[in-house]
Amino acid sequence: MSGVWVVLQHRDGKLHRGSREAIAAGQQLAAGSGAKATAVLLGEGLGALAAEAAACDLAAVRTADSPVLAAYTPGAYTAALLPALAAARPDYVLFPHTYQSCEYVPALARALDATHLPEAIAFEEMDGALVFRRPVLEGKLQARVRVKGDGPVLVTLQSGAFQADGCVAGSAPVSPLDVDLATLVAGREIVGTEQVAADTIDLSKAAVILAVGRGVGGADKLAPIEELARLLGAEIGASRPVIDSGWLPRDRQIGSSGQTVAPKLYVAIGISGAIQHLVGMKASSVIVAVNKDAGAPIFKVAHYGVVGDLHEVVPALTAAIRELRG
Numbered sequence: 001m002s003g004v005w006v007v008l009q010h011r012d013g014k015l016h017r018g019s020r021e022a023i024a025a026g027q028q029l030a031a032g033s034g035a036k037a038t039a040v041l042l043g044e045g046l047g048a049l050a051a052e053a054a055a056c057d058l059a060a061v062r063t064a065d066s067p068v069l070a071a072y073t074p075g076a077y078t079a080a081l082l083p084a085l086a087a088a089r090p091d092y093v094l095f096p097h098t099y100q101s102c103e104y105v106p107a108l109a110r111a112l113d114a115t116h117l118p119e120a121i122a123f124e125e126m127d128g129a130l131v132f133r134r135p136v137l138e139g140k141l142q143a144r145v146r147v148k149g150d151g152p153v154l155v156t157l158q159s160g161a162f163q164a165d166g167c168v169a170g171s172a173p174v175s176p177l178d179v180d181l182a183t184l185v186a187g188r189e190i191v192g193t194e195q196v197a198a199d200t201i202d203l204s205k206a207a208v209i210l211a212v213g214r215g216v217g218g219a220d221k222l223a224p225i226e227e228l229a230r231l232l233g234a235e236i237g238a239s240r241p242v243i244d245s246g247w248l249p250r251d252r253q254i255g256s257s258g259q260t261v262a263p264k265l266y267v268a269i270g271i272s273g274a275i276q277h278l279v280g281m282k283a284s285s286v287i288v289a290v291n292k293d294a295g296a297p298i299f300k301v302a303h304y305g306v307v308g309d310l311h312e313v314v315p316a317l318t319a320a321i322r323e324l325r326g
């Protein structure tokens, strides 16, 4: 193995949560060959971020510091990484799996004539070869993928698949990435970024959460769940498709790109249990899942499960609780 690189993501002067997870993964992957991973940072004014990354056990932190990279653009990111990766040709390049990496990593892989392996959740050795695991069929199955041919392999890592606190501390040198910064062109102007939710509801304080998934089928089907929530004194949370569909406001989202919660009771209703959802709720004391598919991954983390149609199960639960309370 000639090396493992980890491309870090950051915003507002802070490393993205997935960046520390990617460093931890890179450290583990590189350790397999007795080496250390190299971290890469793109941006402007990277001093503090580079120092933060350099406090990890890495071979080096390489930076491309330029006003053109101040805001993420796929063109400038690809152009900055391409010459450095083409010259070094590390075996593996790891990225957090985010909207950014989803956008530019496929183009980078094509330009490098490299393999792109998206959404990896683990790696292991099998028959002397490195094999990555990634979810398929909405997380119902996991595929083991072995890459043929020579590197580099560009791997995006699912949020929550590796532990950020598994990142080993150390002291790494910081040096510039081999790229002619004068040649970089953004090709896109960021005219502004907006904060979507102003008055965010803090779900992390809720003792009971009823979380609604895509399985509920629409905003007009929420009334029985709201009724059960009132009865239990619960807050309503949701998976991301529910938010993206506009059925509930964004501050109700639980998961890697939403809130992280750990209530006493978490009822997942019509939620499949994708890893991005699980990372936001798996620390809940008691997890109850209602899902019509007995094979849904949510049942792997649930303490109690009801296999059935939520439109029947939720009113039945409400009726049973009313009866119990007299």
Ligand SMILES: Cc1cc2nc3c(=O)[nH]c(=O)nc-3n(C[C@H](O)[C@H](O)[C@H](O)COP(=O)(O)OP(=O)(O)OC[C@H]3O[C@@H](n4cnc5c(N)ncnc54)[C@H](O)[C@@H]3O)c2cc1C
Binding pocket: 097, 098, 099, 138, 159, 212, 213, 214, 215, 216, 238, 239, 240, 241, 242, 253, 254, 255, 256, 257, 258, 259, 269, 270, 271, 272, 273, 274, 275, 276, 277, 280, 290, 291, 292, 293, 296, 308, 309, 310, 311
């Ligand atoms: C970068 C990134 C960040 C992400 N961040 C988040 C995040 O923060 N939070 C998040 O939740 N997701 C996140 N996702 C999306 C995530 O990958 C999944 O797509 C999402 O969690 C799936 O939501 P779901 O379980 O509601 O929907 P689905 O996966 O579609 O599952 C719906 C479930 O409902 C069940 N169902 C259907 N009808 C019924 C019925 N009548 N009765 C009972 N059960 C029924 C089905 O069997 C199925 O299991 C992210 C994805 C990416 C790429």
